[in-house]
Amino acid sequence: MKKSGDLCTIDKLGRILIPVKLRRKFDLNPDDVLELYTDEERIILQRYIPYCVFCSNQDDLTEFGKKYVCKNCIEKLTNI
Ligand SMILES: [Zn+2]
Structure with a gap:
């Protein structure tokens, strides 16, 4: 530093x-x-730097409330 x-x-x-x-x-x-x-x-x-609350990925994020979810996790969640 x-x-x-x-x-x-x-x-x-x-x-x-x-x-x-x-x-x-x-x-x-x-x-x-x-x-x-x-x-x-x-x-x-x-x-x-925003990141997915589930996997910490920083790409393809969608804001949900004040959190972010990535495209992969959204797909996994929609298949539940
Ligand atoms: Zn994710």
């Missing part, structure tokens, strides 16, 4: 501002969704 050298503060509502330099570098835009990962000492932000 590489240190960016940037600092940010948490406001009263718990929000942080990602410096423009990093938003441009990672092509982050308003309303993009980030996924949060944690370990004992860190919080890591990563662009959210």
Whole structure:
């Protein structure tokens, strides 16, 4: 993991501002969704990549509610 050298503060509502330099570098835009990962000492932000809730496949997804299901799993479910 590489240190960016940037600092940010948490406001009263718990929000942080990602410096423009990093938003441009990672092509982050308003309303993009980030996924949060944690370990004992860190919080890591990563662009959210939708995946099938049943098999984790990332291709041929259909949104169902706020979850995603892939084409293969939809076919399996329709055959039940
Ligand atoms: Zn699937």
